Amino acid sequence: MVPESAAERLAAIRAQLSASTQLLAVSKGHPAAAIRELAGLGQRSFGESRLQEASAKQEELADLSLDWHFIGRLQANKVRPVLQRFAWLHSVDSLALAERVARIAGEEGVCPKLLLQVKLRPDPAKGGFVPEELHQAWPQLRALPSVQLVGLMTMAPLGLAAEQRQSLFGDCAALARELGLDQLSMGMSGDWPEAAAAGSTWVRIGSALFGPKPLSPPAWDAI
Numbered sequence: 253m254v255p256e257s258a259a260e261r262l263a264a265i266r267a268q269l270s271a272s273t274q275l276l277a278v279s280k281g282h283p284a285a286a287i288r289e290l291a292g293l294g295q296r297s298f299g300e301s302r303l304q305e306a307s308a309k310q311e312e313l314a315d316l317s318l319d320w321h322f323i324g325r326l327q328a329n330k331v332r333p334v335l336q337r338f339a340w341l342h343s344v345d346s347l348a349l350a351e352r353v354a355r356i357a358g359e360e361g362v363c364p365k366l367l368l369q370v371k372l373r374p375d376p377a378k379g380g381f382v383p384e385e386l387h388q389a390w391p392q393l394r395a396l397p398s399v400q401l402v403g404l405m406t407m408a409p410l411g412l413a414a415e416q417r418q419s420l421f422g423d424c425a426a427l428a429r430e431l432g433l434d435q436l437s438m439g440m441s442g443d444w445p446e447a448a449a450a451g452s453t454w455v456r457i458g459s460a461l462f463g464p465k466p467l468s469p470p471a472w473d474a475i
Contacts, residue, residue, distance in 0.1 A: 258289050261461050269455070273448045276321055276437070278458030280305065281465040284312040290461075291316050299323040299342070299456055303330055310337060323437075323456060325379070332356050335364060342405045342437045342456075345369040345379045347389040350396060358398035367405040367437050368393070372423050375409040383427060390431065403435025403453070404428045408443055417443050421450035 265275060278299040279287050287298055287309060296317070300306035301324025310320065321340040331352055334341070344350050344366050357364055371380035381389070393401060406424045408417045421438050428436055439447025441460035448455055459465070 258286070258462065259293055261463070262290060262293055262295060265457060265461060268445070269448060273452055274454050275461075276323075276454045276456045277461055278323065278440070278456050279309070279462065280324075280458065282458075282462045283466065284309040286462055287313060287318075288316070291318060297321060297454075299458075300338075301325070303333055303337075307333075307337060321454075326353075328352055332360065335360050335362055338364070340365045340367070342367045342454075343369045345381065347392060350393055350399070354396040354399045363398055363400055365400045365402045365435075367403045367435060368401065369405045370424060370427065372406055372420050372427075373409050373412075375407075378407055378409070380406070386427070386431075401433065403433045403437065404431075405437035407438075407440070414443075414446055418446040418450060421447045421452065425451040 269275060274297060275295065276297050276299045277290055277295050280299070280301045297319040299321045300309070301322070306320070320338045321342055322334050322338040323342045326334060326341060326343050326349060328349065335353070335357055341353065341364055344353060350366065350368070353364070353366065368386065369380035370386060371378055371382055404424055404427060406420065408420050412420070424438055425436055428434070435454065436452045437454040437456065438450065438452040439455040441457050444452070444455040444457055
C-alpha cells in the first residue's frame with residue numbers, strides 16, 4: 253500500500269536508508285508549502301533545477317534553515333545567480349563550466365561544493381564527463397580555486413534493468429574512490445534502492461516523496 257501522507261512517505265524512505273546515505277528531497281514543481289511541511293518533519297536538504305522557481309520558494313521559506321542543492325542542467329549564463337542561492341551544485345558537466353563556476357565563485361566570495369556529472373553509459377539525452385575526459389581534465393579541475401570538488405553525480409539511461417543500473421552505480425562509486433572523492437549523487441525515485449546499495453551518499457527523490465505534482469503548476473514550471 254502506497255503511503256498517502258508526506259509524513260508516511262518520508263518515514264518509509266528514511267527507514268530504508270543507511271546512515272551513510274542522505275535524502276535530497278527534489279522539490280521542483282512542488283509549492284513552498286510542501287517544502288515547509290517536510291521541513292517540519294526534519295527534512296533539511298532540498299533540490300531544485302529551475303532558478304526562477306527556486307528563487308521564489310527560497311524567499312517564501314527564508315525563515316527556515318534549509319540546505320539548497322542545484323540539480324538541474326547549469327547554463328553558463330545562470331552561474332552567478334545560482335551561486336548566490338545554492339551551496340551545492342550537482343551538475344557541473346565540463347571543464348569549461350567548472351572553470352567559470354570557480355571564477356564567479358571567487359568574485360562572489362563563496363566556495364560551493366561541486367559534484368561533477370559523469371556519463372558512464374551511452375545516452376544522447378544526458379551530458380557529462382566520460383571517464384577518459386575526466387581523467388584528462390582532473391589536474392586542472394583539482395587546481396581550481398574557490399570551489400570544493402566533493403563528488404560525482406550520474407543518472408542511469410532510461411530502459412536499463414535493475415542489475416544494469418546497479419552495475420552503472422557501482423562503476424561511478426569506483427571512479428569516485430579512484431579520484432579520492434567521497435560524495436556520490438546517484439539514484440532517483442525509480443532507482444534509488446540500487447544507487448543506495450552501490451554507496452550513494454545522496455539519493456534524489458521527488459515524486460516518491462512529494463507525490464504527484466500539482467495539476468495546475470505555476471507559470472515558472474514551464475521555465
